[in-house]
Amino acid sequence: MRLRFPLRRPNRLVGAMLILTLGLSAQSALAAGPALAAPAGAAVSPLNTAFATAAARYDVPRDLLVALGYAETRLDGHGGAPSASGGYGLMHLTSNPAVRTLDEASALTGLERAVLRTDAAANIAGAAAVLRSYADRAGLTAADHTDIGLWYGAIVRYGGATDPAVARLYADTVYDLLVAGFTAPADAALKVAGRRITPDRGALARVPALGTGDVGTMSTDYGPAAWAPAYSGNYTVANRPSDYRVNYVVIHVTQGSYAGSISWFQNPAAKASAHYTFRSSDGAVTQSVREKDIAWHAGNWTYNTQSIGIEHEGYVDDPSWFTDAMYRASAALTRNLANKYGIPKDRTHIIGHIEVPGATHTDPGPNWNWTYYMQLVNGVTGIGTGTVKTGGGTLNVRSGPGTSYAIVGSVADGATVSIYCQATGTTVTGTYGTSNIWNRIGTNRYISDAYVLTGYDGFIPNVPRC
Template structure:
């Protein structure tokens, strides 16, 4: 009966300020498909911070709280549609259905990996989550899956649509399988320019190899971006030869971890303006422009330290004429980093 109530919630009730059933939707979907509720909520939290983005896709073309994906390399949206017998359009926009879709796909992957059975222990779902993510590289997959299990370990709490969602901390020992050894940096260059970054190379078709200092194309700007997706998802996207986009650096929201993907001397394709690409360094920050909570203190401080180092290294003035948002690039169609980005706080950190 509880499950039936969840399925019959109308869009009008979901739009009402007096009725919110997110916690119940996660619990009901977890029970229906025998997926641990901690796992279901942690996957959603790592992907979207429990936000549905009003049916708008991420940069990976992922939809809803469970980030059901529809792109050439990954098809969890289509898989959820087949498993539930529901249309992709409904799965994109109806929150309880999207959560059920994520749970159904996780259970389907688990049974496929385990001879028709579900894992007995929470930690044995690690490889299931890894496959759900759909990233092509094992090291990037581990970044994402480690984050999911860290959320399970530490717990999470957010107010979403007027309701306080709570994921209590749960001790878990992940069984990482083939991902246990997926630690090494990726690409021919194993040492980043920035000393505090890890190195994972963007695909060579997504940037222009150059020697900007030697060619007289002096680096004059630092451009601040927002990923409109997850940290690992953005790294994976820049590795995809079909994306035709990249940035020099990507910064994680939760702890400020920095990954460099394009060497500083090379031209990343991030600004949407070739002249600005040629003369700038692009920094992507994990999060969504319209959603609070992604621009954490750790992210600000880590990014400011990187920008300060870039300014000192390349003689870039530490001011708002040279440290700019993507939205300030001439001809820009993007709004990032958006009104939630605290420029005063950020610049005070850069100039410390």
């Protein structure tokens, strides 16, 4: 006999307990149930407690819930603003004609949609309730709930993708995070330890993984790109460049996840598309519209007809999404397009969505590094190396090119570092004299060049300026 924990609503005493613990709104407290301790050995934080509470309340693996949120938004609710596909909060509860997780969460928890959209604990509880309902429909028993591998189908359903390859991409992203482990960018107390997992992919195990190169369908326009076509009603069939000259490349930010954005272009309700989308973590790229056809991306028909639209996974208000891997991969495509269509490699012709006449969008936003990107487009692609020499001890890593920026880590004496670009900043005196040059060794990670042996006195030739 299969035993299941009912999806029950909490009583008011339980809700009051959570209000006192987290200071949450009354409605979200009533949804989440009793306040629970974070996992053993974990530091306590409001988000940590909210995940532990929701996971226990709905009998959903806590780490699975955290990984889902990280895959969708990197656990940033973006002030309740919706994603491009109508997803809200750090768990991306969605309301569009094809995906209704926000509405399902409201029905399961009894919470108003406005609360689920804006209250972090309510948003987490809503996602847990939805996942649990999917697990119940899939026939998972109470004994199954602790086996994270068996929740694969529930994660697939949560993503809402209709294309099997995109559905697998979405769920695999969550499970890859569980295997690797991670720490929430804005909350060091919220962590997931890596572990070995065997996901039960079911029928999707027979679906080629999207963009793996030797399997699946690849683009005929651009070799590195996987092919996942947009819905036919989300773009216009054409015969470019003979019908329309291609004069521009338009840079976008998805305001959503990689897999979620590709899936959105396949949704008949989207009425939008882009030619290419890049993934933040590794620069992987998927094509959704052939270059000869007109993607609906710029909000201006004239510019649509004359441009290639490139989306980049992330959110405009969070620079951590804009990785070197994504910059370099995207710039390689833009350079390819410029050479193919005779587009000048300058900022008059390689533009952001915000620069399209009549644009109502602000992407790629102030965190997009145009100087670095255009250097890469124009072939300044070298990566420098250096050896850290402190004379003993460690060298502070800063979030920006100067001593006024926050310390975000350290590098050991004698360590070899990769230098992606260099910037001018605070003047520092160190092992190799006095210098105002700072080396970027990762996303928002800088060290003073005064402590780094690069083989050059000053800037490194062929390494971009940040």
